[in-house]
Amino acid sequence: MTLSDKLFKEEERAAYKLRELYRKYGYLQYKVSKFEEYDLYARNKSFLVSDKLLTFTDTNGKLMALKPDVTLSIIKNVVANEKSSYKVYYDEKVYRTTTSGDGFREIMQTGLESIGAIDSFSQSEVIMLAMRSLENISEDYILDISNMKLLEGLFESAGIDASLMSEILSLIGSKNISAIKSFCRREGVSVDAEDRICQFASCYMPIENALEEIKPLLVGEKMLSAYSELCELYEILKLYGSTEKLYVDFSIVNDMNYYDGIIFKGFINGIFDSVLSGGRYDRLMEKLGKKMGAIGFAVYLDRLERFGAENDAYEVDALLLYDDSAEAKDIISAVRKLGADGKTVRVLNTLDKSISYKMLAVIRKGGLEILEEND
Amino acid sequence: MKKMINIALPKGRLGEKAYAMFEAAGYECPSIKEESRKLIFENAEKGVRYFWVKPSDVVIYVERGAADIGIAGKDIILEYSPDIYELLDLEMGKCRMAVAAKKDFVDHRDKTLRVATKFPNIAKSYYNKQSREIDIIKLNGSIELAPILGLSDVIVDIVETGKTLYENDLEPKADIVDISARLVSNKVSHKFKNEEINEISARLEKILLAKKA
Numbered sequence: 287m288t289l290s291d292k293l294f295k296e297e298e299r300a301a302y303k304l305r306e307l308y309r310k311y312g313y314l315q316y317k318v319s320k321f322e323e324y325d326l327y328a329r330n331k332s333f334l335v336s337d338k339l340l341t342f343t344d345t346n347g348k349l350m351a352l353k354p355d356v357t358l359s360i361i362k363n364v365v366a367n368e369k370s371s372y373k374v375y376y377d378e379k380v381y382r383t384t385t386s387g388d389g390f391r392e393i394m395q396t397g398l399e400s401i402g403a404i405d406s407f408s409q410s411e412v413i414m415l416a417m418r419s420l421e422n423i424s425e426d427y428i429l430d431i432s433n434m435k436l437l438e439g440l441f442e443s444a445g446i447d448a449s450l451m452s453e454i455l456s457l458i459g460s461k462n463i464s465a466i467k468s469f470c471r472r473e474g475v476s477v478d479a480e481d482r483i484c485q486f487a488s489c490y491m492p493i494e495n496a497l498e499e500i501k502p503l504l505v506g507e508k509m510l511s512a513y514s515e516l517c518e519l520y521e522i523l524k525l526y527g528s529t530e531k532l533y534v535d536f537s538i539v540n541d542m543n544y545y546d547g548i549i550f551k552g553f554i555n556g557i558f559d560s561v562l563s564g565g566r567y568d569r570l571m572e573k574l575g576k577k578m579g580a581i582g583f584a585v586y587l588d589r590l591e592r593f594g595a596e597n598d599a600y601e602v603d604a605l606l607l608y609d610d611s612a613e614a615k616d617i618i619s620a621v622r623k624l625g626a627d628g629k630t631v632r633v634l635n636t637l638d639k640s641i642s643y644k645m646l647a648v649i650r651k652g653g654l655e656i657l658e659e660n661d
Numbered sequence: 662m663k664k665m666i667n668i669a670l671p672k673g674r675l676g677e678k679a680y681a682m683f684e685a686a687g688y689e690c691p692s693i694k695e696e697s698r699k700l701i702f703e704n705a706e707k708g709v710r711y712f713w714v715k716p717s718d719v720v721i722y723v724e725r726g727a728a729d730i731g732i733a734g735k736d737i738i739l740e741y742s743p744d745i746y747e748l749l750d751l752e753m754g755k756c757r758m759a760v761a762a763k764k765d766f767v768d769h770r771d772k773t774l775r776v777a778t779k780f781p782n783i784a785k786s787y788y789n790k791q792s793r794e795i796d797i798i799k800l801n802g803s804i805e806l807a808p809i810l811g812l813s814d815v816i817v818d819i820v821e822t823g824k825t826l827y828e829n830d831l832e833p834k835a836d837i838v839d840i841s842a843r844l845v846s847n848k849v850s851h852k853f854k855n856e857e858i859n860e861i862s863a864r865l866e867k868i869l870l871a872k873k874a
Contacts, residue, residue, distance in 0.1 A: 428852050461851075462747040490855060533852070537746070555853045558726025 292628075297394055297587040301377055303422040304396050304585060308375035311415060313398050316374035318359045324349040326358055333358065333544050333570060338383045340390050352381040352390075357399060357567075357582060361574055364401050368578045371402035397564070397584035401571070404579030406515070409548060409566070410522035412581050416552060416562055417523075417532065419585055424593075426555040429562070430535040431493065433516055434546050436500075437536060439508030440486060444470075444479035451542060458487045459539045486536045493520050496534035515548065544570040550583070554593065561589050600660070603629040605643040607636075612649040620647070620654045663708040664854045666861065669723060669731035671716035675754040675842055679732040680711065682751065686864035708857060720745065720845065729850035730858060735840045736819060740780045746851055748862045749844035752869060758783060758837040761826050762815040763808050766834070777807035778817040787817070787837050805829050 294302075305315070324341055331337045339351040353359065356376045364372055375398035381390050400412050413431070420427035437455070446454060450473065457466045463484050470480035482503045489496060497517060504510050516534075523529050538551045545565045552562030564583020571580050604624040608617050617633060624647060625631045632641065646658035668683070670676040680693065690704040690711055703710045714722055717737050722728040724743040736758055738747065758780070768774070770793075777798040778784045788795045798813050805825060807813040819840060820826065820833050844862060851858055 426853075430852070460745065460747045464750040465747070490852070535852075537848075553849050553852055555849075558724075558847060558849045560849075 295591070296593055297590040300423050300585075300587055300590055301394065301396055304419055305375070305377060307418055307422060308398050308415065311373075311411065313373045313375040313400075316356075316360055316376045316399075318353065318356055318376065318378060320379075321350045321352050322359055324351045326362060327351055327354065330358060330544075330570070330573070332541055336383045338390075340381045353378070354380055354382050356380060356395065356397065357584070360399050361401070361571060361576065361580070364576065368403055371400065371404075371408065373400050374398065391588075394587040395584050396587055397582060399580065399582035401580040401582075402578050404566075404581055406518045407522060409581055410519050410526075412564070412583065413519065413532075413548070413550060414523060414526045416550060416564060416583050419583075420531075420552045420554065420562060423561065423590065424554045424556075427552060428531055428533055428555075429550055429552045430533050430538050431516075431519075431548065431550040432534065432536045432538050433512045433548055434540070434542060434565075435512035436509055436516070437486070437539075438542070438546075439506055439510075439512055440483060440503075442508060443505040444475045444483060446473060446475065454483070455539045455542070458483075459537050461487055461537050463487060490533060490535050490537075492530055493523075493532045493534050494529065500534075512547075519548065540565060542569075544573075548581070552583075552585075554590075557589055557593050559586075559589055561586050600642045600644040602632045602641060602643050604631045604645045604647055605637070605641065606631055606633045606647050606649070608633065608649040609635065611651075613652065616649050616652045620649055623654065664857050665703075665705075666709050666730060666850075666854060666857050667728045668709060668711050669714050669719045669728035670711055671719050671732055671734070672713045673716065675716070675734065676713060676732065678753050679751065679842060682753075682865060682868060683709070683711075683861075685868055686861070688861065688864075717741075723845050723847050726847045726849060728847070729854055730844060730846045730861065732842055733845050734842055735838070736780060736783070738843060738845065739838065740782050742782070743845075744848065746846040746848055747843050748846050748858075749866055749869075751842040751844060751865065752872075754840070754842040756819050756821040756840050758817065758840055759820040759833040760787075760815050760817055760835045760837065761805075761808075761820065761831050761833045764830055764832050766808070766814065768814075774815065775813040776815055776817055777804055777813035779804060780817060783837065784817040805831060 324339065327334060327339055334354050339354055341349055341351045344350045356378050360374060377396045379392050380395050382393055384391050398415065400408055417429050420429060441451060441454060454469060457469060466484055466487055467480060470483065485503060489499060491499065497520060504513050520529065523532065538549060540549050544567050546569050547566035549565030551560045554561050562583055562585045566581045568579050571578055606620055606624060621631050621633060644660050645656060647654055647656050670680055688707050688709045690702045690709060693702040693711055701710060701712045716734060719731040719733040720737055720741050720743040723731040723745050734754060774793060774795045775798060776784050776795050777800050779800060781797045781799050784797060798807065800807060804816045804818045807816055808831060809829060823833055826832055844865060846858055
C-alpha cells in the first residue's frame with residue numbers, strides 16, 4: 287500500500303527524507319532518552335539556545351531536565367578519538383521555551399554530528415549534507431557560511447581587545463555599519479582596519495565571488511589559514527555539484543566560546559527564521575574534556591509548520607448520509623465508489639454541519655444520490 | 662523579475678518624513694497621500710508596498726517577516742532588541758534617551774531609585790551598568806507626571822528639545838544614548854530579496870550623502 291502524500295505534515299515528510307539522506311551517507315541513528323541530568327546543561331548553559339530548562343526530580347532525588355538539545359548528550363557519550371571518527375544522526379523531540387518566553391514547547395529536531403578525526407573532506411561532507419537537507423525541504427534555499435577564525439584574525443589584526451569581541455560580533459551580526467564605525471573610532475582602530483571590518487560586515491555573495499572579494503583583505507597568518515580552509519571547502523563542494531546556493535555571510539555569528547572555525551545557517555524562502563544551524567565546535571569538545579574535532583548541524587523541523595501546501599478547503603471529500611432503510615452492503619459499495627482515488631468519505635446517519643465537505647451524498651432506495659457538490 | 666518589497670512605516674511625523682525620503686529615492690506611491698481608509702499602498706511598477714503601523718510595532722513586523730524592511734527609531738530597537746539587520750542611520754528624528762528629574766532632585770545612593778519609563782529594558786541596562794538597584798515603574802504615556810506627583814524619583818524618556826521638561830520644573834540629568842531613525846531589514850528577506858533591498862538602501866544612502874554635502 288502506498289501512502290497518500292496528504293497524510294504527512296510538511297515537517298514529518300521532511301524528517302523521513304532527511305533520515306534517508308543521512309543513512310545513505312553511512313550516518314547511524316543515535317537514539318537518546320528524553321531526559322538527562324540537569325548538571326550537564328547547567329555547566330554548558332550558553333551553548334543552549336535558551337537557558338531555561340524543564341526540570342524535575344528523579345526517584346533517587348537527582349535533578350533531571352527534559353532535553354533542550356541533543357548534541358550535548360551525544361558528545362557526552364561519544365566513544366571516538368582523534369584517529370577514529372564517529373558519524374551519527376538523530377531525530378528527536380526537544381523541550382525549549384518559545385521566543386516570546388511563555389512556557390515550554392516540544393520541538394521536532396533532526397540533525398547530525400561528525401566527531402573525531404575531522405579533516406577538510408569530512409567537513410565538506412557535513413556541509414554538503416546540510417545543503418542537501420535544505421534542498422529536500424525546498425529548492426529555494428540558501429546556506430550561509432562563515433568562518434569564526436577569519437573574524438577572530440580580522441579583529442586581532444585590527445588590534446581589538448579580546449574582551450570586546452562579543453560587542454563587535456553583535457554589531458557585525460546586525461550589519462550595523464554606522465555603529466561599527468563609531469566602535470572603531472572609540473577604540474582607536476585604524477581607518478584601514480575599520481574599512482576592512484565594514485567590508486566583512488556587509489559581505490553577502492555566493493562563495494565563488496566572496497572568495498575573490500575578501501582575498502585582498504587578508505592580514506596575518508590566522509586570516510590566511512582560515513581563508514584557505516574556506517577555499518578548500520569550496521573546491522571539494524564543487525566536486526559534489528552546485529555551489530551557487532552557498533553564500534558567504536559573516537553576520538551569522540555564533541558563540542565564540544563553543545564554536546570556532548566554520549559555521550553555517552540555512553534558510554528557506556518563505557520561512558522567516560533559520561531552519562538549519564551548525565558549525566565546528568571543537569571548543570565545546572575541549573570544555574567537556576574531549577580533545578578532538580567535531581562538526582554538526584540541527585534542522586528545526588517545527589519551523590516548517592506553516593510552510594508548503596495550503597490546508598485543504600474541505601475537511602472531507604464526501605459526506606455520505608444514510609437512514610434506517612439503507613442496507614449495510616449498499617453503504618459499503620457507496621463508500622467504495624466515493625472513496626476511489628484516495629478520496630476521504632465520512633459516513634453519518636444524521637447531517638453534521640460542523641464538518642466542511644466537498645460533496646454531500648445520500649443512500650436512497652439502495653442507490654447513491656448526490657445532493658450537493660461544492661468546488 | 663523584480664520582487665515586491667513590503668515596507669513598514671511608523672505612523673506619525675517620522676514616518677511621513679521617511680516616506681518623503683523613499684519618494685525622493687524613486688520609490689513613490691501616490692495613493693499613500695490620498696485620504697482613504699486603505700491600510701496598504703502599493704506601486705507595483707516600482708516594486709514597493711507601504712503600510713503604516715504603530716512605531717513600536719515596526720520591529721515586530723520586520724522581525725517576523727511581514728515587512729521586509731521598515732523604519733524604526735533606535736529607541737525601539739534598543740528596547741526590544743529584535744533579531745534584524747540595522748542597515749542605515751537615516752539621521753532624522755534625532756533626539757536622545759535621557760534621565761530626567763525635578764530640578765532640585767538629589768540622588769541618594771543609599772535608596773533604591775524609582776524609575777518611571779516607557780522603556781524598561783533600556784532603563785534596566787543603563788542602571789545595571791552602574792550596579793544601581795532600581796524599581797521600574799512602566800508607564801505608557803505622560804511620563805513627566807511621575808516625578809511631579811512623587812510616583813518616581815526620576816524618569817527615563819526621550820528628550821528632543823527639553824521644552825516639556827523645563828515647563829514642568831524638570832530637567833535632564835544624564836544622557837543615555839543618542840536616538841535617530843534607522844532603516845531595518847528582516848534577515849531572511851535580506852537574503853532572498855538581496856538585490857532589491859540593497860538597491861533601496863544604496864539610494865537612500867545617496868540622498869543622505871547629498872544632504873551632507
